[in-house]
Amino acid sequence: MTAAQNDVRHRTPQERAALGKAARRSVPRSSHAEYAPTEKRPDPVDVIEAQSARRVPELVPLRYGRMAESPFRFYRGAAAIMAGDLAGTPRSGITTQLCGDAHLLNFRLLASPERRLMVDLNDFDETLPGPWEWDVKRLAASFVIAGRANGFGEKERTRIVNATVRSYREWMRRFATMGNLPVWYAQFEEHDVQSRFVQGLGGRARDRWEQAVAKARTRDNLQVYRKLTRVVDGEVRIAPDPPLVTPLQDLLPGTERTELERMIRKLIKRYARTVQSDRRFLLDQYRLVDMARKVVGVGSVGTRCWIVLLLGRDDEDPLFLQAKEADESVLAPFAGASRYASQGERVVSGQRLLQATSDAFLGWERVDGIDGRRRDFYIRQLRDWKGIAEPEKMLPTGLQAFGEMCGAVLARAHARSGDRIAIASYLGGGDAFDRALVTFAELYADQNERDHQALVDAVATGRVEAATA
Structure with a gap:
């Protein structure tokens, strides 16, 4: 816990609320509408290439290919670019634990260990303490970019972003009235989402939600086991699908492969010390049978990511783990290094x-x-009841409802990890912050389009090589 977080525990609610109101005077809520690139703003392709220099060289063209496909796919891979841009925007001085990449596709259906389906944040590669506004701004801009991709007009996009930010603000104000334990236990289970955000939509949107829930429940270890494996000489093995899935035996020659296999076995064995003792006991009942390199996501393409197949009671009792490389957060140069x-x-x-x-x-x-x-x-499970939104299939009302859900989920996450009373006090009961972020999101979507075009041009001129798979 940081010193600032520790101080929060010893302030009264009135003192924390005063802190938020005082921040309004120095950083008006309307100021969050501001965005303009600085004269010294780095070339966006330079930023992407600097990240790529630390990644698996043969996979880098695939990353560029995916990011070049559309402005939204570019945005998914451009967290480092936006981190630098956000560093120059107004901030209230109130911090929380940031997701660091809170675009709309990082809010998903997930399974709890108790086998309940819920909606929550999903990607934490860039997580770090920092200004709470940065997550909200990245989320808001993602809805404008998705809305433009769907051909929605400016008024429709305004309603969507306004509703998303209003939901964040209103839920934060609700959490500010609650005690610590109720906030800690708060969650958005499947039935909560259904009643709060889905019920009022049209029949087609509700049908899509029910289909997404049903599909998520099928996306488990058994489903991915059947999809990614085959039997070779009587042994279960991960099936090759290069370059997306490459078993170790196809990746490196004999000696190097043996060394890599030894490293991954050591990784899985030693990592078990960082899980709860009861789950470590469960993990010990599995045996490791195969490994492969896997390409994941858009922004993460090129990072070292291994999938590991373990079997338990028999060959129909699989556990797939994913070991993903963790580098320094893209926020670190602007928010400070991790503790x-x-x-x-x-x-x-x-x-x-x-x-x-x-x-x-x-x-x-x-x-x-x-x-x-x-x-x-x-390390985590490769797949466990995961469901992802398909914004390209949503009408404006559906995308707006999804935005309201994302705003609520993000508010809960920030309320757990930051000073919810100060943030709620800063936001207030009016819509000044909501309206400001509508303007910011449109301006940043323009910037994202320019950056995307810069990458497309870099591919066209041969500055960088792009590939598809």
Whole structure:
């Protein structure tokens, strides 16, 4: 816990509310509408290339190819670019634990260890303490970018962003009236989302929600097991699907493969120390049978990501784990370095703080790679009842309802990890902040389009190489 967070525990609610109101005087809520690129703003392609220099070289063209597809896909991979831009925007001085990449597709259906389906934040690669406004602004801009992709007009986009930010503000004010334990236990389960955000929509939108819920329940270890494996000489093995899935035996020659396999086995064995003792007991009942490299996401393409197949009682009792490389947060140059020595622990600690309930097998470890470089990883299940939104299929009313849900979920995460009373006091009961973020989101969507075009041009001129898969 930081010194600032520790101070919060010893202030009265009145003192915390006064802190938020005082911040309005120095940083008016209307000032959050501001965005203009600075004269010294880095070339966006330079920023992307700097990240790529630390990644697997043969996968970098795939990252560029995915980001070049559309402004929204570019935005998903451009968290580092936006972090630099957000650093120059007004801030109230009130901090919380940030997701760091709170665009709309990082709000998903997830399973709790108690086998309840809920909506929560999903991606924490960039998590770090920082200004709460940064997450809200990244979320708001993502809805404008998605709305433009769907052909929605400016008035429709305004309603969507306004509703998203209003939901964040109103839920934060609600959490500010609650005690610590009720806030900590708060979560958005499937039936809560249905009644609060889905029920009032048209029949087609409700049908899509029910279909998404049903589909999420099928996306479990057994489903991914059947999809990603095959039997070879009587043994279950991960099936190759290069470059997206490449088993170790197809990735490296004999000696190097043996060293890499030894490293991954060591990683899985040692990481177990970072999970709860009861779950460590459960993990010990599985045996490791195969490993592969997997390409994931858009912004994460090129990071070292391994999937590991373990079997329990028999060949129909699988557990798929994903070990993903954790690098320094893109927020660190602007919000300060993590207090954790391991970037994997940074990710896991941030996830546990922000999520209502986290993956039963979530943990971290640091190992030496076969190239001699020490790397941090975090580990979780590959798939466990995950459902992702499809904004391209949503009408304006559906995207607005989804925005309201995302705003509520983000408010709960920030209320757990920051001074909810000060934030709520700063936001107030009026819509000044909501309206400001509508303007900011449109301005930043313009910037994102310019940055996307810069990458498209870089591909066209041969400055960078793009590939598809």
